[in-house]
Amino acid sequence: MTPDFDICIIGAGVIGLALARQLSRRYSVLILEQADLIGSETSSRNSEVIHAGLYYPPGSLKETLCLRGRALTYQFCQQFDIPHQKIGKLIVSPTNDHPELQRLEHTAQRLAIPLQRLDRHQLHQMEPDVTAAAALWSPETGIIDSHRFMQALQHQAEQAGALLVCRSQMTSAHNHGDAWTVTINTSDGPTTIHCQTLINAAGLEAVALMATIDAGTNTADTNSDARLHNGSQTAERNNTPPVLFPARGHYFSYQGKSPFRHLVYPLPEPGLAGLGVHATLDLAGQLRFGPDVEYLDPQAASSPERYHVSEHLRRPFAAAIRRYWPALDENQLQAAYAGIRPKLSAPGNTAADFVFQRSGPATSPAWHLLGIESPGLTSALAIAEHVEQLLETR
Ligand SMILES: Cc1cc2nc3c(=O)[nH]c(=O)nc-3n(C[C@H](O)[C@H](O)[C@H](O)COP(=O)(O)OP(=O)(O)OC[C@H]3O[C@@H](n4cnc5c(N)ncnc54)[C@H](O)[C@@H]3O)c2cc1C
Numbered sequence: 001m002t003p004d005f006d007i008c009i010i011g012a013g014v015i016g017l018a019l020a021r022q023l024s025r026r027y028s029v030l031i032l033e034q035a036d037l038i039g040s041e042t043s044s045r046n047s048e049v050i051h052a053g054l055y056y057p058p059g060s061l062k063e064t065l066c067l068r069g070r071a072l073t074y075q076f077c078q079q080f081d082i083p084h085q086k087i088g089k090l091i092v093s094p095t096n097d098h099p100e101l102q103r104l105e106h107t108a109q110r111l112a113i114p115l116q117r118l119d120r121h122q123l124h125q126m127e128p129d130v131t132a133a134a135a136l137w138s139p140e141t142g143i144i145d146s147h148r149f150m151q152a153l154q155h156q157a158e159q160a161g162a163l164l165v166c167r168s169q170m171t172s173a174h175n176h177g178d179a180w181t182v183t184i185n186t187s188d189g190p191t192t193i194h195c196q197t198l199i200n201a202a203g204l205e206a207v208a209l210m211a212t213i214d215a216g217t218n219t220a221d222t223n224s225d226a227r228l229h230n231g232s233q234t235a236e237r238n239n240t241p242p243v244l245f246p247a248r249g250h251y252f253s254y255q256g257k258s259p260f261r262h263l264v265y266p267l268p269e270p271g272l273a274g275l276g277v278h279a280t281l282d283l284a285g286q287l288r289f290g291p292d293v294e295y296l297d298p299q300a301a302s303s304p305e306r307y308h309v310s311e312h313l314r315r316p317f318a319a320a321i322r323r324y325w326p327a328l329d330e331n332q333l334q335a336a337y338a339g340i341r342p343k344l345s346a347p348g349n350t351a352a353d354f355v356f357q358r359s360g361p362a363t364s365p366a367w368h369l370l371g372i373e374s375p376g377l378t379s380a381l382a383i384a385e386h387v388e389q390l391l392e393t394r
Contacts, residue, residue: 045339092132246301249291
């Protein structure tokens with residue numbers, strides 16, 4: 001069978017688009033997106049922060065791809081005029097001997113990430129409204145216009161010949177040994193295309209889609225050599241899809257002038273479930289707070305109400321914010337938006353690493369990108385490079 005495309009990418013979030021840009025230089029690429037617009041799920045429902053790379057387990061994919069991704073993202077923003085600002089971040093601590101402060105300092109030293117310890121007085125000079133005993137100043141952290149970033153990725157992919165089709169949902173895929181037949185639901189009814197390699201970058205739906213794709217694969221041909229990195233451990237696993245633990249994060253915007261000039265983060269939550277309810281600014285200077293962490297059952301994560309932000313959250317948000325900004329006027333907080341993390345770790349467990357898992361025969365593989373939660377936006381360009389290497393070396 002002669003494939004119509006070398007590669008079919010499922011999902012036009014920031015990851016699918018970065019992959020399309022990277023891979024369209026050497027391959028013919030089709031990108032399928034089920035929504036009306038690119039980037040309308042997790043990629044437009046986040047903090048838009050370019051992370052420095054301080055938080056992740058040593059040697060993890062999150063750590064290496066965040067570091068490489070940060071450098072590539074700043075370079076890309078400068079080269080292609082994407083609105084961004086290296087605004088810097090303060091990580092604030094209620095005590096000056098909190099073990100997390102030292103842990104972050106060691107990580108910064110190990111990775112040569114600039115990080116400076118501030119005492120109460122120095123912190124006051126930088127952010128007079130913030131109350132904390134000590135802080136860490138991370139000048140490498142920045143903010144980015146994620147929409148302009150994704151539009152630029154789409155534009156460059158299309159210029160290199162990639163074809164993006166929205167309102168096109170992949171519903172099944174069947175492997176024939178040397179190619180895949182992919183069935184797509186479009187507004188004009190179902191259609192099929194043939195491709196050699198499938199890349200599942202479906203975000204929250206990637207785990208379910210992996211099971212769908214594997215159902216269309218002759219298991220005798222399946223090579224289950226995927227590796228799951230979890231912290232410093234690397235475990236071989238078979239190609240059973242992992243379990244998804246969707247975790248919603250809500251945001252409240254602040255109505256009024258921001259008292260902050262930098263991003264303000266509390267110390268990260270245990271197990272890195274989230275980074276704590278932090279203060280971020282967008283490029284227009286609008287202040288917002290979030291995200292918290294609320295685990296959802298899979299049905300709730302796919303319901304039409306999945307991005308609802310309840311006004312009942314105002315109280316717990318105000319309490320979290322007052323730990324570092326006691327003067328907050330709670331009435332200025334307004335429910336804004338929510339995003340859902342495609343977590344692969346159960347509540348209470350240490351956050352799982354990004355997973356790049358292969359199934360299908362070596363001649364026509366399917367690659368599944370699973371658990372691409374934060375720092376996925378920062379890492380997108382590095383993930384694209386990494387997947388290209390996987391395609392070439394396996
Ligand atoms: C609350 C929150 C805050 C975050 N903050 C940051 C941050 O500040 N910095 C950072 O670096 N990262 C952050 N992240 C992580 C980052 O947003 C994600 O890692 C990234 O957006 C994931 O992109 P994606 O392309 O994998 O997923 P998505 O953006 O969800 O894209 C997947 C796409 O696949 C499509 N799709 C699904 N199934 C099908 C199908 N069958 N057929 C066709 N299309 C399909 C979907 O419609 C969707 O558009 C945050 C995440 C969350 C939830």
